[in-house]
Amino acid sequence: MQELLQTYHLNENNFNWDKNWFIQAWRIMNTIRVFEEKSIQIYKKGLMGGSLHSSIGQEAVAAGVCMNLKKDDYISITYRGRGQALAKGADPFQLFSEILGKKTGYCKGKGGPMHITSQELGILVANGIVGAGIPIAVGAGLSIKTLKKNQVSVAFFGDGATNQGAFHEALNLAAIYKLPVVFVCENNLYSEMTPIKNAVLNEHLAERGLAYRIPSIIVNGNDVRAVYEVAKQAVERARSGEGPTFIEAKTYRLLGHMIGDAETYRTKEEVEEWRQKEPIRNFRDVCLKQNVLNEKELDEIQQQVIQEIDIAYERAMKSEEPEMEEIFNDVY
Amino acid sequence: MMSTNRIISYAQAINEALKEEMALDDRVILLGEDIGSYGGVFKVTKGLFDEFGKERVIDTPISETGFIGAGVGAAMTGLKPIIEIMWIDFSLVAMDQIINQAAKMAYMSGGQTSVPMVIRTQGGGGRGNGAQHSQSLETLFAHIPGLKVVAPSTPYDAKGLLKASIREGSPVIFIEHKMLYSQKGEVPEEEYTIPLGKADIKRSGKDVTIVTLSRMVQFSLEAAKELEKEGIDAEVIDLRTLVPLDIETVKESVKKTNRVVVVHEATRSYGWGAEIAARIQEEAFDDLDAPVQRVGAEDVPVPYNLNLEKEMLPQTKDIIQGVKKSLYLQLETV
Secondary structure (H helix, E strand, C coil), rough: CHEEECCCCCCCCCCCCHHHHHHHHHHHHHHHHHHHHHHHHHHCCCCCCCCCCCCCCCCHHHHHHHHHCCCCCCHHHEECCHHHHHHHCCCHHHHHHHCCCCCCCCCCCCCCCCHEEECCCEEEEEEEECHHHHHHHHHHHHHHHCCCCCCCCEEEEEEEHCHHHHHHHHHHHHHCCCCCCCEEEEEEEECCCCCCHHHHCCCHHHHHHHHCCCEEEEEEEHHHHHHHHHHHHHHHHHHHHCCCEEEEEEEECCCCCCCCCCCCCCCCHHHHHHHCCCCCHHHHCCCCCCCCCCCCHHHHHHHHHHHHHHHHHHHHHHHCCCCCHHHHHHCC | CCCCCCEEEEEHHHHHHHHHHHHHHCCCEEEEECCCCCCCCCCCCHHHHHHHCCCCCCEECCCCCHHHHHHHHHHHCCEEEEEEEEHHHHHHHHHHHHHHHHCCHHCCCCCCCCCCCEEEECCCCCCCCCCCCCCHHHHHCCCCCCCEEEECCCCHHHHHHHHHHHHCEEEEEEEEHHHCCCCCCCCCCCCCCCCCCCEEEECCCCCCEEEEEHHHHHHHHHHHHHHHEEEEEEEEEECCCEECCHHHHHHHHHHHHHCEEEEEECCCCHHHHHHHHHHHHHHHHHHHHCEEEEEECCCCCCCCCCCHHHHHCCCHHHHHHHHHCCCCCCCCCC
């Protein structure tokens, strides 16, 4: 049974050093980072309601997984999920619009930052309830299998979700029905404000996939290449009818649970240590070291992204608010 | 021509609705505990596993959150799941998936997502199943925007309403009554549906309006028969669905009778009877000649002992008392 649990080590010699792949990965991760930074500005200016949960530091998981997905594949994401939405192809203008509550947003301004949905892009739902999107992703897997489609359903969730009943029930269903589902646990070490090590005795959350006889794999979530490789195998397994895979991507949430979090549960030194290992800096070094992209190329793409995000933000700011009649639409 | 005199049970009528809709639409699947070759604990899904196979009649683990959640996801992606929750009391372990997920998907997504899913379940007391297997929880669901709530009282209604619920395109909580499964009634061979949101006048009368649903319709009709002997002519309205609510039919009736008794098996306090009473006083105050009476279960969990249970749940005599109260008649001392 133990062979179902593995730790993935990237073999640099075997990695496909395709330049376009690197450009794409660099672009997606930077898009997420710049989008998230801009969102924080929006939040701090008081232009949006509710809370904002940043995924800064976790970009490699979103990019590495979604680069394996097609447009009609499904993902179920969370309140920290704008990064995954962007990696799945979401338009920053429609995302900013939704955050700002504008009618041009993905959900006409009625969902907000926690509930990004795009039927067109296979973004099933972003959940504000920890763990709740996992059985929903499994249900999408059931549709794929029953309707004999060639799609895959991916459930993104955090470490905290693995203590929810919904998580365990969903894994078991996917296992017994052998559904085309990939479970992606972004272990960022904190369940809201509680260190995950205080909330479960397992050091590796992938053991929880193993408990349901689901092939489970631990991967460095801050290395987009490693995440990509692991997700590729999982997606292929799902597409070929071999059933679910559980991926534990070990990463780190560089900011608090939400903007404004006092972060009394960790030291500045710990955060600084992880900042040295963060995925974008990490990937830049790889690109330079392997001579895939040079400084100029990297900077140019970054500048393009900044410009695109700025334009999207300006457009969203100028967009209209939803009409009052919207209150009564879409209830059923 | 409608064939008449075909008498089948409430359970058979529901079985027929499932069978017909599954034959009509490949996307309709069933999920639930022991619903496969076993045919369900109340035998409602009998024969469907053999006819449609394990891909469409799916036995689940005892895992309501998991399979209701999977139903939500499946409904969002092209299937039309009908989920059997063996006892309504078990739905409580999966309330997040029902209330936070199923009910809110359409709205949170700005209308992009639809959840064409029916949760079939059974509730009510009367057979000594104790406090965790006898509840009437329809009000909980009716309070949540995004859910439709159906509770049929006859085989005919059960079949027509279930077929309509499956085609509704949004989440429907379909609440059967365990004491009605063996109840027989006329159901035509021909295809028919009953739209949600249309109350049915099960008995016309001019002196008082009884508003009720599910098993209490039978009790109310018995009460009406008794009252007739005393010269009281009661109208019995079966709401059939709480959401959408056909308040118009109730108001029309009140115009004629000027008196209302609301009867439900759920506990009386904060029950849907209060909602009906409130709507009538808001919208038809001038038509009332007496305060709206409520008949419901006592505000306690359902006791196991059959005598205690019977006393705790509303009975025909309680409905008769409610009617007499609304007519300002002398109540018999018990």
